[in-house]
Amino acid sequence: MLRKTSAVAAATLLCACVDAASPEAQAASPAPIPTPVETTAEAPVDNYASFGAVLQRHQDMAARVARISRRLRVANAPLCAVTRLDAGLSTHRLSDYPVPIQPLAEHFMQITGEGRFVRFVVPGSPADDADIQRGERIASGWPIRDGEPLVLGDGAVTLEPDTACAIPAFVVQSDTLNASTDGREIDLSSALVEQAGDDSGLAFVIAHEMAHVIRPPVEGMSRWDVELQADADALVLMRNAGFDIDGTVRVWAAGVELHRDSQALSLTHPPVDIRLQALRRALSETQRRSSLVRADEVMELE
Numbered sequence: 001m002l003r004k005t006s007a008v009a010a011a012t013l014l015c016a017c018v019d020a021a022s023p024e025a026q027a028a029s030p031a032p033i034p035t036p037v038e039t040t041a042e043a044p045v046d047n048y049a050s051f052g053a054v055l056q057r058h059q060d061m062a063a064r065v066a067r068i069s070r071r072l073r074v075a076n077a078p079l080c081a082v083t084r085l086d087a088g089l090s091t092h093r094l095s096d097y098p099v100p101i102q103p104l105a106e107h108f109m110q111i112t113g114e115g116r117f118v119r120f121v122v123p124g125s126p127a128d129d130a131d132i133q134r135g136e137r138i139a140s141g142w143p144i145r146d147g148e149p150l151v152l153g154d155g156a157v158t159l160e161p162d163t164a165c166a167i168p169a170f171v172v173q174s175d176t177l178n179a180s181t182d183g184r185e186i187d188l189s190s191a192l193v194e195q196a197g198d199d200s201g202l203a204f205v206i207a208h209e210m211a212h213v214i215r216p217p218v219e220g221m222s223r224w225d226v227e228l229q230a231d232a233d234a235l236v237l238m239r240n241a242g243f244d245i246d247g248t249v250r251v252w253a254a255g256v257e258l259h260r261d262s263q264a265l266s267l268t269h270p271p272v273d274i275r276l277q278a279l280r281r282a283l284s285e286t287q288r289r290s291s292l293v294r295a296d297e298v299m300e301l302e
């Protein structure tokens, strides 16, 4: 069982990160929320309920990605050129959703009328410490500013937000395994999030994309070198955030035999053996470091 899980997770990691402009990436960029199935006279209740389940699954995935991404973004804030205050709170409004599904969003996601509501709270975050609950109405104070209160339906609370890299990660509903970044945010396909394995596996995918933003390729670098650099940097970012980098590389190694042939056709990534070899080198290099790697040190990493 472990082997099967590892192989699936490794396949997912290997498929990650296509060019934002590639056909694969374009195929993975539909609307972020699926449209509901048209209800019929025969089975309106079933469709309604099943769409509710789809929405809930999407919400759960978004909350999980936000939790893992936040941990990476806060721990690595000193390495990021652009940061923002982050209290571990995601919000939404009814108008964020396409008109046809607004009644469903209202019903299933506790958006009761006009205004902004708490979409989810990241466990262990300042918002969680302040006991803010999903579905609470936000009257004012959003976006969060340091020292200014957030006014909720039942009173004001002053949060102590963390400084975090301003590279948010989002889930895009798609069956294609894909992760990409445009330099400002990260898009992960729902298929990839579902198959990325444990938190460390998903953290590796997010950290790899963050690495592309934190250290953009230098001129003349080959595409393969860019990817190997992002892999190595991802381990540093994960290590800074306390993720299990040793286990992540082990999962990688477990999937290499199964995916050598298919990955040999990849136009964007080096062959898996080269990638794994480089990952192992980067792992031991990263493990020798005792604390947060500073931005100038990241620049010195091979």
Ligand SMILES: [Zn+2]
Residues within 6 Å of the ligand: 016, 017, 208, 209, 212, 226, 227, 230
């Ligand atoms: Zn990449």
